[in-house]
Amino acid sequence: xxxxxxxxxxxxxxxxxxxxxxxxxxxxxxxxxxxxxxxxxxxxxxxxxxxxxxxxxxxxxxxxxxxxxxxxxxxxxxxxxxxxxxxxxxxxxxxxxxxxxxxxxxxxxxxxxxxxxxxxxxxxxxxxxxxxxxxxxxxxxxxxxxxxxxxxxxxxxxxxxxxxxxxxxxxxxxxxxxxxxxxxxxxxxxxxxxxxxxxxxxxxxxxxxxxxxxxxxxxxxxxxxxxxxxxxxxxxxxxxxxxxxxxxxxxxxxxxxxxxxxxxxxxxxxxxxxxxxxxxxxxxxxxxxxxxxxxxxxxxxxxxxxxxxxxxxxxxxxxxxxxxxxxxxxxxxxxxxxxxxxxxxxxxxxxxxxxxxxxxxxxxxxxxxxxxxxxxxxxxxxxxxxxxxxxxxxxxxxxxxxxxxxxxxxxxxxxxxxxxxxxxxxxxxxxxxxxxxxxxxxxxxxxxxxxxxxxxxxxxxxxxxxxxxxxxxxxxxxxxxxxxxxxxxxxxxxxxxxxxxxxxxxxxxxxxxxxxxxxxxxxxxxxxxxxxxxxxxxxxxxxxxxxxxxxxxxxxxxxxxxxxxxxxxxxxxxxxxxxxxxxxxxxxxx
Numbered sequence: 001x002x003x004x005x006x007x008x009x010x011x012x013x014x015x016x017x018x019x020x021x022x023x024x025x026x027x028x029x030x031x032x033x034x035x036x037x038x039x040x041x042x043x044x045x046x047x048x049x050x051x052x053x054x055x056x057x058x059x060x061x062x063x064x065x066x067x068x069x070x071x072x073x074x075x076x077x078x079x080x081x082x083x084x085x086x087x088x089x090x091x092x093x094x095x096x097x098x099x100x101x102x103x104x105x106x107x108x109x110x111x112x113x114x115x116x117x118x119x120x121x122x123x124x125x126x127x128x129x130x131x132x133x134x135x136x137x138x139x140x141x142x143x144x145x146x147x148x149x150x151x152x153x154x155x156x157x158x159x160x161x162x163x164x165x166x167x168x169x170x171x172x173x174x175x176x177x178x179x180x181x182x183x184x185x186x187x188x189x190x191x192x193x194x195x196x197x198x199x200x201x202x203x204x205x206x207x208x209x210x211x212x213x214x215x216x217x218x219x220x221x222x223x224x225x226x227x228x229x230x231x232x233x234x235x236x237x238x239x240x241x242x243x244x245x246x247x248x249x250x251x252x253x254x255x256x257x258x259x260x261x262x263x264x265x266x267x268x269x270x271x272x273x274x275x276x277x278x279x280x281x282x283x284x285x286x287x288x289x290x291x292x293x294x295x296x297x298x299x300x301x302x303x304x305x306x307x308x309x310x311x312x313x314x315x316x317x318x319x320x321x322x323x324x325x326x327x328x329x330x331x332x333x334x335x336x337x338x339x340x341x342x343x344x345x346x347x348x349x350x351x352x353x354x355x356x357x358x359x360x361x362x363x364x365x366x367x368x369x370x371x372x373x374x375x376x377x378x379x380x381x382x383x384x385x386x387x388x389x390x391x392x393x394x395x396x397x398x399x400x401x402x403x404x405x406x407x408x409x410x411x412x413x414x415x416x417x418x419x420x421x422x423x424x425x426x427x428x429x430x431x432x433x434x435x436x437x438x439x440x441x442x443x444x445x446x447x448x449x450x451x452x453x454x455x456x457x458x459x460x461x462x463x464x465x466x467x468x469x470x471x472x473x474x475x476x477x478x479x480x481x482x483x484x485x486x487x488x489x490x491x492x493x494x495x496x497x498x499x500x501x502x503x504x505x506x507x508x509x510x511x512x513x514x515x516x517x518x519x520x521x522x523x524x525x526x527x528x529x530x531x532x533x534x535x536x537x538x539x540x541x542x543x544x545x546x547x548x549x550x551x552x553x554x555x556x557x558x559x560x561x562x563x564x565x566x567x568x569x570x571x572x573x574x575x576x577x578x579x580x581x582x583x584x585x586x587x588x589x590x
Contacts, residue, residue, distance in 0.1 A: 011348045012354035019164060022117050034110040042169050048096050049112045053137075053184060053325050055086050061318035103499055107165060115161045125361050134364040137391050139433075148237035148361030152357045156233070156350050163347040171336060176332035181282040185326035188319060189306065199438055204579045205325055206305055211334030218338040222287045225345035228280045235276055239269045250501060284342065291338055298335075302327035372426060372434040377440050377533055379406050381427070381523065381555075383578075388422050396422055397576045404555055406441065406522075409546075412566045414573030419556045422451075423573065424527040443522025446515075450528035452508040453499045460493050463514050472518055480517045483539070483544060484510045505532035511515045513541045524549070527557045535562040542566045568586050 018510060023031050027240065028507050060080050062070035073079040073374045077088045126132050126149060135149070156568055183203055189203030199205060246253065246262055253262055304322045312319045332339070372386055381404040388397040396419035414420050427438070428447045454462045460469050476491055482589035486507060503511065516524050524545070539562070545554060556563060564570055574578055 001096070002425065010355075011351050015164065015351045017117075018160065018351065018354055018358070021121070022114050022269060022325060025117060027113065027117055028299075030294070030448055032282055034106055034113070035132075038103060038106050038110065038165075038169060040174065041099050042173050043176055044099050046173055046180055048092060048099070049177065049329065050180050051086070051092060051185070051331070052215075053181070053322055054081070054084075054324055055089065056094065057318040057322040058086055059089075059318070060321045062315045063317055069212065072431060091197065106459075110587040113160050114165075115158055118161065119153060122157065122357075125358075126153070129365060131361050131364045133430055134210075134432060136358060147234060148241060149357065151237040151240075153234070156353050156357075160350050160354055163343065163496050167340060167343060167347055170340065174333040174336040177329050181326050181329040181333070185323065185330050188315075188323050188326060199572060203302065203306065203323060203327055203438040204330065205330040206302075207237060207334060210298070210301065211331055211338070214290075214338045217290055218287065218294075218341050222283065222341045222345065225280065225283055225287070225342060226348045226352075228276060228283065229349035230345045231351060232273070232276050232280060235269070235273045237271050239266070242266055242269050248500065251506065252499065286457065287342060287410045291341075292333070294338060297333055298328065302331075329422055347453065349486040371429075373437045374429055376438050376442050377439050378440070380404060380491075382439040382579045384428070384437040384439070385433060386424060386438060388419055388431070389433040390422075391433055395576065396479065397578070400436070400578050402571070402578050404553070406553045408569055409554045409556075409567040410569040411556060411558055412571045412573060412578075413523070413564060416559075418572055418573045419576070421527055424525060424557055427525060428439070441522065444519075445523040446519060446521035447525045448510075448512045448516065450531055452512040452529075454503070454508060454511070456495050456498070459489055459499055460494055464501050465512055465515065467519055477518065483517070483548075484514045484541065486514070506537070510537075510541065516545065516552075520549060521552060523553050523555065523559065525555045530555070530563065531560075533559075538562060539566060 009465065022028075023035070025031070053534070058079065059074050061067075062074060070079060073088065074086065078091070079086050079088075126135075132149070144317060177316070185207070186204050187202035189201055196529050246266070253259065303320065306315070306320055306327075308322045310317070311316050315323070337344075381402075383400050383402040386400045386402075387395060388399070388400070389395050412420055412423065422431060424447065426434045428445075453465075454464050458469075460477060464472050469477075478493070479491060481487055481493070500508070510529055512529060530541060542554075542563075547553065552569070556567060558564060
């Protein structure tokens with residue numbers, strides 16, 4: 001129990017940290033107004049339950065005494081009783097329905113606003129400063145906080161908002177219910193002599209003992225559910241990711257005839273889902289057996305305990321029904337932990353996943369620093385005493401010096417693993433594991449990786465990415481598409497499709513060159529960006545760049561001699577040092 005309480009503290013702290021910012025944000029007026037309105041409506045429902053308790057007593061008394069006038073008044077009109085004015089059931093029911101409808105409506109309104117705000121915040125934090133990229137660099141296998149960010153942003157935020165509101169409001173209602181009905185039950189139950197001691201309000205003590213025993217047994221049986229829920233969410237997300245990854249790589253799998261291997265991997269991942277689900281089922285079965293029995297006994301238990309006073313004539317039937325109702329309300333409020341245990345276990349797993357994701361984002365922001373100093377000055381790209389490192393600290397390049405002159409097409413070559421692509425990332429400003437000083441000209445730059453990224457949507461959007469398609473003339477887009485050898489796709493330019501699957505690797509690289517032709521950067525860096533094309537097509541595209549972008553400086557990273565011949569200057573990366581071909585490799589061209 002002590003261990004579980006220690007685990008509860010961080011969960012509640014994370015939940016508070018995740019919840020509070022929204023209610024202090026720029027939406028705080030609407031957020032707090034909705035929240036207080038929902039709370040007020042929930043408290044109104046508790047108040048109506050109190051009224052119904054008195055109404056039940058008067059109604060059943062009218063049945064016992066066969067008082068027709070009171071019976072009709074309590075159903076349709078109102079009646080004055082020793083306890084005060086009681087409205088008719090029809091009036092109570094109409095107000096209760098109205099309150100219940102708007103309580104749900106406002107709850108859903110708050111949910112969607114809160115979820116929208118949280119989603120935007122997480123997207124800003126995850127995408128800002130390229131945190132998503134840094135997280136991919138430092139992610140450890142099985143590391144908590146970095147797996148399946150898509151699930152955490154889409155599903156966990158939704159479930160966090162929903163469960164936090166429902167559990168929080170339910171807890172508040174039960175606390176108010178407890179204080180509202182404990183006095184009623186105390187006065188109704190009277191005193192009972194046990195072992196010579198006179199116990200006042202004995203039904204309250206019976207309810208307390210009943211709830212404490214039920215809570216202890218529930219926690220004993222259900223405490224593994226929180227961890228099992230956390231694991232289940234991860235395994236479900238891993239299985240879904242494996243399916244999505246297969247969908248994105250259908251051609252490669254088909255060419256390798258890798259269906260059996262993929263089938264085995266998917267079965268293995270799904271087997272993990274089923275294995276953990278069985279563990280949840282077994283634990284839930286035991287928990288349901290307890291809670292169902294606990295609930296069933298609670299319906300008859302107060303009547304059995306209070307029956308001796310009824311049969312002795314000390315209380316009337318109406319009072320007995322009020323005792324049963326009051327006991328149910330008090331015992332139910334005290335047993336909130338029992339009835340909500342499964343939901344609490346799921347909620348704590350969601351809070352843990354969002355909390356660990358947030359911590360991973362903050363860690364990624366700090367990890368590796370900002371990298372080499374980047375300065376906008378002059379007309380050339382220069383590296384001054386630059387060092388490149390892997391995330392584990394292993395050096396790839398140290399004390400590098402290099403100057404790239406505007407207007408001079410340059411190719412950088414080197415063996416695989418020598419650090420060419422890492423140099424490409426450093427120049428792009430996305431690699432944090434670097435030091436030294438990089439001077440960049442004031443003009444625009446564009447970086448084309450070997451694997452072209454194609455966003456979801458139309459081919460029109462894909463070729464203009466990352467610019468807004470509406471900012472580029474349609475005629476120019478169509479002309480460029482034809483120039484790069486993809487003119488046969490013009491009839492499908494506005495068609496929504498997963499173009500990453502529709503276009504071959506070479507066609508995707510042609511599309512990337514088309515982006516450069518449309519956006520006209522001052523500096524164009526290509527990392528094996530034509531590797532999927534034959535030498536003839538490669539030369540045609542480089543000629544196209546040279547002809548259409550005469551003011552653009554092209555810097556390529558490439559292995560093939562056919563690409564190197566298309567450039568005026570050649571730089572070799574070897575042994576962690578840069579040097580012009582034909583010059584000493586221990587120094588770099590200046």
